[in-house]
Amino acid sequence: MQKKVSAVPEPILRGKPDGNWNNMITKTHLIKYFFSLLIALFLTSVTAFGFTPTKQQIEMFKSLSPEQQKALASQYGVDLNDLGLGGSSAQPDLGQSQNQPNTRPTLQDTSMFNRADDQPAGDTDAQSEPTKKKTELRQFGYDLFGDTPDAFTPVADVPPPDSYVLGPGDNLVIQLYGKENSSYNLVVNRDGQIQLPEIGPITLAGLTFSDARQLLMDTVTQQMIGVKASVTMGSLRSIRIFVLGEALQPGSYTVSSLSTMTNALFASGGISKIGSLRNIQLKRQGKLITTLDLYDLLLNGDTSDDARLLPGDVIFIPPIGATVGISGEVKRPAIYELKKENNVIDAIQLAGGFTPTAFPAASRIERIDYKGDRTLVDANLTQSSGKNIKVKDADVIRVYSVLETMEDVVMLEGHVERPGGFAWRQGMRVTDVIRSAEELLPFPDMNIALIEREVQPTREKVVVTFNLGKALSNPTGPDNLELKTRDKIYVFNFEETRTDQLQELVERLKLQANKDLRKQTVIVSGYVRFPGEYPLGANMSARDAVTLAGGLTENAYGLRGEITRVTYSETEEQSIEHINVDLANSAAQNLKEEDELHIKRLPNWLDQEVVTIEGEVKFPGKFKIKRGETLTQVIERAGGLNEWAYPEGAIFSREDLRMLEAERLKELRSKLESDIAAANIEQQTIEQKVAMEDANDLLESLNAVRPLGRMVIDLNSIIAGRGQAIQLKDGDKLVIPRKKQAVTVVGEVQFPTSHIFEANLDAKQYIERSGGTTQKADDNRIYVVKANGRVFLPEPSGWFKAGKYQIEAGDTVVVPLDADRIKPLTLWTSVSQVFYQIALGAAAVASF
Incomplete structure (x- = not known):
């Protein structure tokens, strides 16, 4: 049966565009004509204008045969001597001799013309780039002439066969022994004779080597009493042959006398893509001697038709014959030349036959009919009617493969020991695939499993759920479902x-949805173990959906859930309704397509909240708290402060404050980087440049700071009940240090360090003990950070009033950098203060 199609991808026969040979042959003649025209212009230029031809032009002229050179030179009145071509046109010997055993044959200067449109198999063809992208098949056999022609050069140092015919130029080595011992190396002259001393001329030309050897041995025995002869071949003569037609580089070649047709083909560069591999002709004195079919060599290793060459032989390569492309499930997909192959099965044999995965019953032939239209022909290559279909030129036979999908099989996937396929049979059930719980991996979800099933003939996917534990424990029960061919069973891990695992199935269900068939999926959200989108099983209840989502979490409200459903009226108006569903009822309302089941949290559920008490308490550690519990209560649970506690230096940190502090630091970093970048662009004095280096150092330090989230508290007042009670939150941390005996001085002083606390010293005196301030210090903005984190600024006079801001053990005196020194950095003051505060808090925490 033939089917007419509007467009079938056309395999491009390389070197044979659109199957039209006439176009290619015309192209070849045009190239020849264009080449001759170039030579004519070259010679005209030489004679008329007297200019010196380029090397490329001379080489182009040299590529012609001597007869063509003389004819053109005579026509345009050019002396070949002026071009350096008037001497002997002796050509290099391409044959292998005893003196040159490893010389590769080279092309002769008498190459008739260079085929610009014929290129080696590995080179770019004269096809457009879009055409190449459509190419699927390559012509068979032409890569034989690719990169290793030396492998096909005749070997010169092997003994010639007895059938070798002697001719002028052959060398014979004759060893005489017996009454007289001597050795002669004799060459057959142009008369076909050798001159054997003491005997005279002996004619050998035309004799086989076997006959010539016997003749010489008999002659010596008869004419030289008591002397015998041993005859061997010396160096072999070279012969001149012609390779014409569709060779890559047709011309005349000098080759070894042992050369065969294939040796000559390799010497000429091989066969062009428009040349025939199956009808290579050997002509001798105008008569056809034999034909060579290279397919016999390539497919069968048969060299019986590879005839040995004689002087003057002509190897003629005609244009390629009818071709057929064979693609798909065959062993050698390619484009083949037809010879005696008449039907499809013969052509398939050229391609090596079918692969094991071929489905010959579903084969097709792309063909050009008598109208020039492309058609398809169905071919069942398992039947004689399909095998015997006649093949035509430019046919493309496509053999398709067997289907990737398997029939009569059940697949097992997921949390099992041996996933994979099982042979399906009528009446097969779940327990025939999963025989016991021992075939499952540890911690399987026994409460639910899922079957993906196809609905014939459309193969749409549907889902069925069942209780795996009940199926295994009660094989006769309803959960041990009967399986159908191509079912896939999913078993889940309870903990993951x-x-x-179900994503691919969910996506497939979405793809098959349309206006009449909504997505067969549901969304389970809220307080379930694995929220997400799941396949909607047949008659799936809300409770089934919760089980498929891994079950309820510990804080889930397990009595009721809420279904959000989108419905459409007869006028296709959309509405949304919310339905409360009783989860305790196993027969609760069934879900529908695209429903969302939401599970709420238990009312007044409290997640476990933990705070940490560290340092100088009787029982430091982590404490679980209830809502509204205060810091004082937790300190009491920790046994209260011990005798070494220093409540004035207590550090209280909170997680939400730490996050706010981190955000602030991030903003300050970004703004400070922008200010530094802007200041670097402006012209600066030497002093400003030094200050900018300080700013960069501070930025690096700021990048290394980790937020603490400290909240300043007066622990003594809180414990005594005088201060406001602090209600604790999850993650709160209280650190109570030991009593301190030092005062620390940091910032722009000569030697930042800590000093033993002395009650009679003030801030200025502690600074003097650290060597005083540096030139970069801001003396007017010195401040003190108390042990509990509070900051005291100086009085307008510049220093602290005596008694009001008494320096105590654990305090820190901070001498900031003079921000006015870096005028472009407007954020300098804020950044430096934040940095010192965080750094001091972190140091306090790390000090015990």
């Missing part, structure tokens, strides 16, 4: 999410 199953949304990834």
